[in-house]
Amino acid sequence: MLKALEGISKDERVGFKAPGIMGALGLLVLYFFGIAGREGEASFELSRKQDLVQIPALPIESATLGLISGILMLLIAGFALYRSAQNQPTPLWISTSFGFIGVVALLGWLAAGNTVPVVFIAGTALVLAVPIMLGAMAGVMSERSGITNIAIEGQLLTGAFMAAVVTSLTDSFTLGILSAMFTAALMSMVLAVFAIKFLAQQIIVGVVLNVLVIGITNFLYQQWLTEDGENVNFPGTLDIVKIPLLSDIPVLGPVFFENRITVFVALLIVPALWFVLFKTRLGLRARAVGEHPLAADTVGINVSRTRFWWVTIGGAIAGFGGAALTVGNAGAFGREMSGGFGFIALAVVILGRWHPISAALAALLFGFSIILRVWANQVSPGIPTDFITMVPYIVTIIAVVGFVGQSRPPKSLAIPYVKG
Known part of the structure; x- marks a missing residue:
């Protein structure tokens, strides 16, 4: 009975927007990065000097890489078109592969005549994506249960502030992170109470x-x-932890298994949330509350309590993301240092179709954009950095229109529920 509460229609037409946009992007890459590409060889460095296993760099002509990438992207677009003709959606791995090829082509175009430090870019992008990723997880938890969480920006900022101050005062990273999670959870409780008990307009409360x-x-x-x-704003950063053996894996080891604890925890939270949300009765109840609260109430689910705890726990996760800004990266609190990450996390939730794994991948896009802006200014100073900065946002708009247009939010999102 509970599965029927999801109310997802399987008879909807898939449409051809996704393969159409894929084809257009493939043609752009083929022409601008390939046919009209830049002269010079791009060398992809897959190892650092200190790595135990050394992999030779992969040199390739920038224009040649653009041509190959454009052709592969057009082939993927053709496959997506075939699936759409069969009324089958484009799988996540197809979209991810398409995006990965486009990113490689962009890196090769920027690095014509230079090297691409793959491990550095990927590792830094992951670190920078953690606050957005955890903010998005908070958004997924809130919105899947039916509460719009515009306050993610404030939750991240609260977590960043508390982690820096408490760690500085107590000289304990553990207390700093716990205080960040606790205060962000309290903030989420305020949102939950106003939205659930007083039936306030959720967006206004969040703002x-x-x-x-x-x-x-x-x-x-x-x-x-x-x-x-x-004394009060000099917490420092968590030590980098190397997981034995795993950290020695070429490329992937330094990125995923040689990092601070905030990154490790974030990488555990994402699959854990996916499992709870889609593989357990607890998650099914939360989704039922977000889809059809009246039906969920009818079968004995406490709608108010479910929404309250999912919003609150999501706020604690966002607080941990705020701590990742300070003790996990910057080493101190800065004025408005969340810098709009909370609002980006909201976009990531939509781009990820309210799915933890997809949202995490979308968050990596923004982490990549931040480090790309810095790196591109070093290797290609003649290219306007504003152009590089726009790339992920343009891609996001295209993705939302082309890939997310057919998805829908939970049916009862932002709709107050009054029992009886």
Whole structure:
């Protein structure tokens, strides 16, 4: 009976937008990166000097790489077109492979005559994506249960502030991270109470919470942290942990298994949330509450309690993402240092179709864009950095229109439920 609550129709036409956009992007890559590409050889470095296993660099002409990439992307677009003609959706691995090939072509185009430090770019992109990824997990948890969480930005900022201050005062990373999660969870409780008990407009409550947190942290930063930064805003960063044997795997080892604990935990949270959400009765109840709360109530599910705890626990995860900004990366709190990551996390939730794995992959796109802007300015100073900065956002808009247009949010998202 509970499975019927999901109410997902299997008779919907898949449509041809996704293969159409894939084909257009493939043609653009083929022409601009291949036919009209830049002269010079791009060398892809797959190993660092300190790595135990050394892999020779892979040199290839930038224009040749663009041609090959464009042709492969057009072939994938053709396969997606075939599946659409059979009324079958484009699998996630197909879309991911398509995007990966496009990224390789972009890197080769930028690095014409230079080297591409693959491990450095991939590892840094992962670190920078962690706050967005965890904010997106909070968004997935909230919205799957029917509550719109616009306050992710404030939850990240709260977590970043508390982690930096508490760690500095107690000299304990554990207490700093726990305090970040606790305070962000309290903030989520406020959102949940107003949305569930008082039936307030959820978007307005989220915006107010964001503005409130920004104002409070800016005031404390100006009046307290800048005056006594050495004692209250100098937590440092967590040590980098190397997992034996796994960290020695070429390319993947340094990226995934030689990192700070915040990255490891984030990589565990994503599949764990997927498992709970789609493979357990607890997750099925949460999805039922987000889809058909009346039907869920009829079969004995406490709608209010379910929504309250999913929003609250999601806030704690976002708080951990905020801690990853300070003790997991920057080493100190900065004014409004979340920098819109919470709003990007909301876009990631939609781009990922309210699915933890897809949302995590989308978050990596933005982490990649941040490091790409810095790296591209070094290897190709003649290319405007504003152009590089726009790339992931343009891709996101295209993806939302072409790939996410057929998906839908939970049916009861942002709709208050009144029992009886």
